[in-house]
Amino acid sequence: MSNTTANPSYQAANFEQPTDLHVIVGLGKSGLSALNYLHQRGYRVAATDGGQPSNAHALPQGVITRFGGLDDELLAQAVRIVISPGIDPFLPVFDVPRKNGVPIVSDIQLFQAECQARQIPIVAITGSNGKSTVTTLVGQMAQDAGLAVGVGGNLGTPALDLLAQPLELAVLELSSFQLQTVSDLGAQVATILNISPDHLDRHGDMQHYQQAKQRIFDGAHAAVVNRDDPASIALTPHDIPTISFGSDLPNHQSQSQSQPVHYGLAHDDNGEIWLVRGQTRLLHERDLPIKGQQNLLNALAALALGELAGLPLASMLTTLRQFAGLPHRCQYVGQMAGLNCYNDSKGTNIGSTIAAVVGLGKVYAPKGKKLAVILGGQGKGQDFATLAQPLADYASVVYLIGEAAQQIGDDLQRAGLKVTTDISRSNAADVFMVHSGTLAQAVADAKVHAEQLAELGVLLLSPACASFDQFSGYSDRGEQFIALISA
Numbered sequence: 001m002s003n004t005t006a007n008p009s010y011q012a013a014n015f016e017q018p019t020d021l022h023v024i025v026g027l028g029k030s031g032l033s034a035l036n037y038l039h040q041r042g043y044r045v046a047a048t049d050g051g052q053p054s055n056a057h058a059l060p061q062g063v064i065t066r067f068g069g070l071d072d073e074l075l076a077q078a079v080r081i082v083i084s085p086g087i088d089p090f091l092p093v094f095d096v097p098r099k100n101g102v103p104i105v106s107d108i109q110l111f112q113a114e115c116q117a118r119q120i121p122i123v124a125i126t127g128s129n130g131k132s133t134v135t136t137l138v139g140q141m142a143q144d145a146g147l148a149v150g151v152g153g154n155l156g157t158p159a160l161d162l163l164a165q166p167l168e169l170a171v172l173e174l175s176s177f178q179l180q181t182v183s184d185l186g187a188q189v190a191t192i193l194n195i196s197p198d199h200l201d202r203h204g205d206m207q208h209y210q211q212a213k214q215r216i217f218d219g220a221h222a223a224v225v226n227r228d229d230p231a232s233i234a235l236t237p238h239d240i241p242t243i244s245f246g247s248d249l250p251n252h253q254s255q256s257q258s259q260p261v262h263y264g265l266a267h268d269d270n271g272e273i274w275l276v277r278g279q280t281r282l283l284h285e286r287d288l289p290i291k292g293q294q295n296l297l298n299a300l301a302a303l304a305l306g307e308l309a310g311l312p313l314a315s316m317l318t319t320l321r322q323f324a325g326l327p328h329r330c331q332y333v334g335q336m337a338g339l340n341c342y343n344d345s346k347g348t349n350i351g352s353t354i355a356a357v358v359g360l361g362k363v364y365a366p367k368g369k370k371l372a373v374i375l376g377g378q379g380k381g382q383d384f385a386t387l388a389q390p391l392a393d394y395a396s397v398v399y400l401i402g403e404a405a406q407q408i409g410d411d412l413q414r415a416g417l418k419v420t421t422d423i424s425r426s427n428a429a430d431v432f433m434v435h436s437g438t439l440a441q442a443v444a445d446a447k448v449h450a451e452q453l454a455e456l457g458v459l460l461l462s463p464a465c466a467s468f469d470q471f472s473g474y475s476d477r478g479e480q481f482i483a484l485i486s487a
Contacts, residue, residue, distance in 0.1 A: 026084025127193030195231035271366025294359030345478030361394025369457025377465030
């Protein structure tokens, strides 16, 4: 298990000596980006990597390289170490540099210093689920409002590469790994959307995972908090301006200009859902291309972040009416046999699948409709028991595919899910379970069952598993699902 002591705060230093050596550890996308950034500014740069990086040919001339293992002699000479997110900063190889006070930072720290010098405000977003959608959406809102915006970090473009263009705003998705080596981010607005167990093999326990996430608020000027998530509430500072979002109707607020107005969801007498700001209705759920309560909450989070970043509300609402979401993340892909079909192939862990099931379930339940859910693939040693209650609440059919099919079925029944293999079941509370084996067979089964089960309204692919038993990756799985629905 990793040493999970909090990383010491990064202290800015004067790196002007021509002999000063800056060592990049890990030569993935962000590592190469950091190396190029420092090299272009005249620093003496070296790179070390535990493997043989495929992009080594792209290094500029004059860069010192040590591959096939992290070079402790090289690290001992460094005045600054820039570490890639995938490398644990508490590996023993970093003990001596840390003892000698050598800053161990990420590319995000370099980006922060540059943004501070150029007075570029940062919108910083983290969370266990939904951060990619919210980051992309805020970036699109800023672009539609006419700002020169850069969107990246853990998502897509490495942060430092964003500096190649003029920027008026930076919108960053940040992982716990990136935040572990960041201090004084100084974001214009920051948020932890939600917290559920993840990456505990790296952080050791939930406490240290949360501590890493909380670093996003270091020096922040404003915050957005999720009212539905106790960890988001507990980790968000209370001494800066804060706007909340949640699945309930916000409390009535004073009309004082100094009091923030919060975001939420309102349900009318017909079970229809509205996005609201304070007591004001903004958009009906049908006005948004993105579907499911979790995506409605993502939209609210983006509105709150955008407001605190100075984006106009009317422009943000126009963006929401046009934003179709990200591929493979609870993506609406069309109808088949009367079923609304959603591709959530990116749902490779149990938390993501629960969010998709509950999110869509809460939208369709008031309409008297239930879900058919495709689960399975390559397991990661997880226990699927926590899926039982959401499935009991919102699903009518479960299709099991891939290597983990039998384990999923066993775990769900052990957790108390009432299961039947008889479609003409007498107890409507029982979930009809089908061992389809393959994705193609599951879609074919769903087409047949849609005609037999009047309560079915949704077919959801959200496997809670990796895809490598039958596909090249989650995107391949999702694209094949889309093709099957289209066919």
